[in-house]
Amino acid sequence: MSDPIRIALVAEGPTDRIVLEAAIRRLLGDTPFKIQQLQPEESLGFLSPGCGLGWGGVYRWCRKAVERSGGEIENDILFRTYRILIVHLDADVGEEEYSNAGIDDMENDLPCAEPCPPASDTTNRLRSTLLRWLGRATTPANTVLCTPSRNTESWVLCALYPGDAVVTSGTLECFESPETRLQAKPLRGRIISGGKKHLASYRARQDEICTAWPTVREICSEADRFSIEFLAVL
C-alpha cells in the first residue's frame, strides 16, 4: 500500500476545503492524496457570537506555526507528516482590518485592496501579507499560497455555472459578491441560500467542480496561478 501525497490545508472555512480538494483531484489525476484541514487551537467560547474561524483563524494558525517552528516554517513539525502545505486566503480579505477579526497586529498591513482589474494587484499585496504572517519574505519550501479572487465562490460560480453573465463578462475575479449570484441560482443544486453555505450541497457538486477545473483555470488567473504553483512543489 503506497502512502498517498499528504497535503495540509489551512483555509478560511470548510467549503473552501471542498473546492480545493476538487481542484487538487483534477491536478493529481489518479495519484492518491490525503488532504487534511489544519485549524488553530481555539475555543469557540472565547470568540464573539457568530464568529467562526474565517481569515482570523488563518492568521492565528500562521502565527502559532511560526512560534512553534521557531520562525522556520519549512521545518515545522507538520512536514513530518505532510509533504505540502497550502495556505488559503480569499482576496476579499484585502478589504478587512485586523480589528474585524479581533486581532491586534502592529504591522497594520490590512486593508491592502487595490483597484481591480487586475486582480493580481490585490492578491500580490495580500500574498506579501500572508507571507509576513508566516514569517517569510518569499514563499517557504513545500508551501503553496492560494488566493482566489475575489473568493473561492468565484471559482465555484465559474465551475458550476460557466454561462453566468458575470463569468462570461471577463471580470469575474473583480466581481464583488459571487455568493449572491450563487444564491440566485435554481433551487435544485443551489449551494448557498439564506446567506448560508450548505456544506452538503458543496459536497454533492464537488465532482462537477473537479471536472470543470480546466475552465476555472482559463477564466480565473488565481486558479491558474495556484495550479501552476501546486504542481511545481510536487
Place this chain on the structure above:
Amino acid sequence: MITKLIVESFKSLEKAEIELGVVNVFVGANGSGKSNLLEAIGVLGAAAFGRVDDESLLRRGVRPGVPSLYKSSFPRKEAEKVPHILFCAESTKASYQVSLWNPGTDPSPPWKFKTERLRRGSESIAERSPFKKTDQLLDPEQGLTALKSFQLERGDPARGLLDELRNYSIYCANTPTLRGLIPDPQVREPIGLSGGRLPQALAELLRARLREENRGLAERLDDIGPLIDWAKNFGSSYSAMVPLSPSAASSPRVVRFVDRYMAKRRNVLTGYDASEGALYILFAAVCVLHPKSSRVFAIDNVDQALNPRLAMRLATAICNWTLANPFERQILLTAHNPAVLDGLPLKDDRVRLFVVDRDSRGHTVIKRVQIDDELLSKHAQGWTLSRLWMNGLIGGVPDV
C-alpha cells in the same frame, strides 16, 4: 425550562444549587457526581409523576438504588442527620419541591413522600406536610401534586414545569443497541434511552422536515451530513432493501449510509456495519431535533466514541440546534473529551459550562465557568478552554 435546581442529601450531592441555561455541559473527574446530578432531576421527575419506585426511575434512565446508597451517607453528627432526600426545580413562573424518605433498614421499593410543594409564582397549588393532620391520611407512596396537576390547565406554568420534569429522561447510548443488535431496555418515543429505535426515529425526523410547522428543521438537518464526512448521504431503509448479514439481528428498519468512496451499487451500508461514531452523531441529532423529543432531557457521555475534532463540532452543532429549535428544548450533557469545551459558544449566556468536583469531604461541588476578563486574558495568551481544563486550571480533573 428549569432555571434553578436544588438537591440535598442525594448520593454525593450533599447540598447543590445550580442555575441552568438552555444547553448545560457538565465536565469533571469520573465519580465526581455529574451523573448523580442528572439522576436527581430524574428522581424529581418520578415524584412529579406521582410515584418514585424502581420502575418509574428506570423509565427515566435513573439507576434505582437502595436508600442507604441514595441518601448521602457522609459522616456527620447525629443532630445533623437528615432522614430524607430533597429536590427542587424552579422555572421563571413556578417551582416544585419534594422531599422523600425511605428507611435504611427494611426499605420498601417505593419512596415515600414527606413534603411536597407546587407553586405558581408565590401562590401555593399543592402542599403536603407531615405535620398537617389531614395529610397524614394520604397515601405516602402517591404524590399529591401529581393528582392535583390534572386540574391545571394547559399553558399553566406549574403544569408546564411538572410536564417537563415528568418527561425528563437520561439518554446514554451504547453501540450494540444503536446497531440494532440488542433490544433497548427502555424503549421510548422517539428514541430509546440506550439508542434503540434509531432507524425509525431517523426516518420520522427526515420526514418531519417536510412539514410546514417544522420550518428550519431542514437547514439544521443539513448540519448532520458534514459531521459524517465519509458518507455521501444517510437515511433509514427497510432492512430487506439493504445488504445485511443474515446473522445480524435486525429490526424492520435500519440506518443506511452511502459511502462516499465506494463504487455505485456497492456503496450502501447499514448501521450494523457503519462506523459507530456516525451512529452516535445521529443519536444526538434525533434527541435534539426530533419533534417528539422531551422538552428537558440529558445525554450522559455525549462524546463517547467520537474523534476529538468531531466531538468539538458535535458540541457546537448541539448548541446551534438547541438554540434555534422551535420546540424549546433544554439539554444537560456530560462529557469527558476536552475538545467539547472548545466547541461551546459560551459567550451566549444560554450555553453554560459547569465543572464538577468533590471536595475534601467528598461532597459534589458544581461551579459554572463563565467567560470573564481573566479567562479572556488567558485566551490572549493563546490558551484554549480545553487546555485550561487539562491543566487543572478550571478544576474538574482527577488527582491521578
